[in-house]
Amino acid sequence: MSDRIAPNRQRVHAVLPACTAEEVSRQDFVRAFKLHLAHKVAPGNRLAYERRAAPKYAAQKGRRPQHYSEVREAMASEPFYNFWSAMQRNSQEMMWSAVQISVERQGEALIERFRKTGALHGSLELDPDLPLPSYHGAVDIHCMPGGYHSEFADDDLSNGAVYDRAVWVYVMGRMGPLNDDMGQSAVNYLKSAFPDLSPRRILEFGCGVGHSTLPYVDAYPDAEMHAIDVGAPVLRYAHARAESLGKAVHFAQKNAEATDYPDGHFDLIVSHIFVHETSHKAMRSVMRETHRLLKPGGIVLHLETPPYRMMADPFDAFILDWDTYNNNEPYWQGSHEIDAREMAGKHGFDVDSTFEAMQPSAFEAAETDRTRTFQGGDFGGAGVWYLWGMRKPSAAEVA
């Protein structure tokens, strides 16, 4: 058994699924296939656009495409793009399937390890009656069969295990041995932008298996770390993982749109690639709930890939938009149109407290494998994260 996946290794913990040499071969193959597509095939999309699709569009309409939706229209019948898309979709399906093989084999053993997990450092609170939001039930987000919520046995954590390993394959190891680059990068931003921030309680929305959660435990050792998600299997996994790594986190099954924490309970609320997995309506509820949960002077920060308006041209926005239509990410597009200042103003925050930043990836070791572009199927390839958020007025400012 091995935890190997070339060229780096994922950090071993109590519930990380072990792999036979054959399972590693499978996962390595998918990873290499994804890298091959990102580096060698994807660049052909722009060429096909410039040489064929854009001139054809211009001949018909009298002008080149000006919006990413027009680029999509122009590229709809472009055979090179469609072939790349088909392969990209396959690489995604192959990734889940390759990881599932190893998780299915040891699923019961993982459940046993979860059952033996104590609550030495943190805790786990599940709520089997919590309704599943429709935006998680309608389609399985990013094509992961069963999403974050489906259970295939009692006390199941299989999809937590699948997610942990698949993210490693998906980002091609570029988020570090603990897949924690997003949390680390957000912490780096907070430390430099708000050096005086000394939170007593931190809350993370949509924590999944806790990849981005743990950096906050190390960065703010005096804070109480809370993390919520709607999916029980990922929370069971997150809890067993954090305990095994000796990190104190209080995981709970709650919906970020309406939690039961008291008013003003948190100094810092964070999320990482959570916004795009909600909905237009849900994000408005999340903003209202955030305003309620934050202490005066408290900060909320969301990490995502950059909004489309920050893309150099409509073609780049179109490529980043691939996931909306091809990877079961229905709110990817809507979330990339969010205006942070508008969100602040509509939900009781001071518009001028809004911040937006492009934060370099904290995990520099894998720099050589980056494509330096934001493109569908190359998540984390750019080596930069987009952060947005705002600060609730302090008591003094209100008075």
Add this chain to the structure above:
Amino acid sequence: MSIRMQKTARGKRPQYFDDISIDRCLSMVMALSEEVWVMRERMAAMEALLSRGERVSSSVLDAYEPSSDESIDTARRREIFLDCVLRSIQQEVESLQSSREDIDMDEVIAKVAVRA
């Protein structure tokens, strides 16, 4: 001790080609490529063990850990393998990159056939 998980993601799968059979065939080709690669790596492990005069069995192969030199060689061979399998699409990228239009074959044949 195994669990049976859901295999297909909920949500309608996009169709990429005019005939859906082509979508299915492409998936099969890529799945088969993965299988061939897995077999190749297992064979490489077997060769390495045998060349060192070591015992070969399923469990030994399942637990096989390649040396770092072997891993580097594996990565190199895997890239060659992918280059070969995906050659037809790479050819299209190269032709898009080239500023020279390929001349139609009939035209070339006609040209070289002209007698002085």
